[in-house]
Amino acid sequence: MQTDMVKIGTRGSALAMAQAAEVRARLMAAHGLPEEKFEIVVISTAGDRILDRPLAQVGGKGLFTKEIEEALLDGRIDLAVHSSKDMPTVLPDGLEISAFLEREDVRDVFIGRSVASLEHLAHGAKLGTSSLRRQALVLRLRPDLEVGMFRGNVQTRLRKLEEGVAEGTLLALAGLKRLGMEHVASEVMDPARFPPALGQGAICIESRIGDARIGPMVAAIHHAPTGAELACERAFLGTLDGSCRTPIAGLARVEGDALRFHGMVLTPDGREVHEISDEGKAIDAARIGASLGAAIREKAGTRFFESWT
Numbered sequence: 255m256q257t258d259m260v261k262i263g264t265r266g267s268a269l270a271m272a273q274a275a276e277v278r279a280r281l282m283a284a285h286g287l288p289e290e291k292f293e294i295v296v297i298s299t300a301g302d303r304i305l306d307r308p309l310a311q312v313g314g315k316g317l318f319t320k321e322i323e324e325a326l327l328d329g330r331i332d333l334a335v336h337s338s339k340d341m342p343t344v345l346p347d348g349l350e351i352s353a354f355l356e357r358e359d360v361r362d363v364f365i366g367r368s369v370a371s372l373e374h375l376a377h378g379a380k381l382g383t384s385s386l387r388r389q390a391l392v393l394r395l396r397p398d399l400e401v402g403m404f405r406g407n408v409q410t411r412l413r414k415l416e417e418g419v420a421e422g423t424l425l426a427l428a429g430l431k432r433l434g435m436e437h438v439a440s441e442v443m444d445p446a447r448f449p450p451a452l453g454q455g456a457i458c459i460e461s462r463i464g465d466a467r468i469g470p471m472v473a474a475i476h477h478a479p480t481g482a483e484l485a486c487e488r489a490f491l492g493t494l495d496g497s498c499r500t501p502i503a504g505l506a507r508v509e510g511d512a513l514r515f516h517g518m519v520l521t522p523d524g525r526e527v528h529e530i531s532d533e534g535k536a537i538d539a540a541r542i543g544a545s546l547g548a549a550i551r552e553k554a555g556t557r558f559f560e561s562w563t
């Protein structure tokens with residue numbers, strides 16, 4: 255057995271596997287390495303196993319990451335590939351996010367069973383999602399809809415839609431693209447009115463702090479503008495303590511040296527909404543995110559955050 259193999263840990267869903275393969279391909283290209291140098295190790299997480307409850311109800315942070323982080327810490331894998339939006343803001347001691355790949359499309363899409371857009375759904379139609387953010391954003395635009403739970407990976411959700419369990423659903427365009435399935439999208443949502451989850455569309459690599467082999471290896475595929483956007487978004491989320499029960503949305507965009515951020519918190523029924531926007535320098539990304547997190551907390555008031563946690 256080769257001892258210099260690079261073991262890449264990932265969840266087993268088709269999307270997670272596609273993301274791990276993408277990281278492997280980028281590392282191969284950046285370092286002129288053959289595929290045999292890498293081993294993809296599939297790890298099942300609580301988020302993959304618990305499919306009968308909404309994520310917010312399961313509650314625990316790191317639902318999609320904990321088992322993978324344990325494998326990193328005990329050396330079964332050397333690096334982990336995650337969707338940034340599934341990552342808690344605080345990592346276990348000894349681990350760090352060592353690289354972000356260039357971000358894919360950040361937007362959500364609406365997929366209708368027989369209509370082309372959210373606004374064309376019949377009054378009171380059923381929309382399936384298990385995301386509290388999507389539920390709140392949808393109810394804000396269409397308070398008449400009946401939002402029901404829809405868990406499972408992308409394929410499962412599309413199958414449920416086909417079977418008529420709901421008339422529509424919402425998914426991340428990034429995930430559909432990585433699966434080569436963007437054609438199923440009916441309507442691409444405007445991030446100003448329908449902001450994504452913090453971190454949406456960005457694949458990140460987690461590894462052991464101070465790993466002298468993996469650190470420099472993954473640094474070669476790090477995308478700095480995405481890193482700044484994510485530093486801002488994760489600082490915003492961290493300030494709000496990322497309670498899974500509070501619908502939070504937001505997006506940072508870097509252009510050249512400049513960074514713009516727009517964040518939103520909502521009640522689960524979408525009736526109360528607080529928004530914040532600002533811009534600054536990309537090098538101040540984390541500071542901007544943290545200060546806007548504090549500002550929106552102030553704006554919404556403590557009662558807002560305490561009412562359903």
Ligand SMILES: NCc1[nH]cc(CCC(=O)O)c1CC(=O)O
Nearest residue numbers: 337339425426428429454455456
């Ligand atoms: N928790 C599921 C999850 N995690 C990341 C993505 C999409 C890919 C991405 O945001 O990078 C998805 C599926 C979805 O929300 O449609």
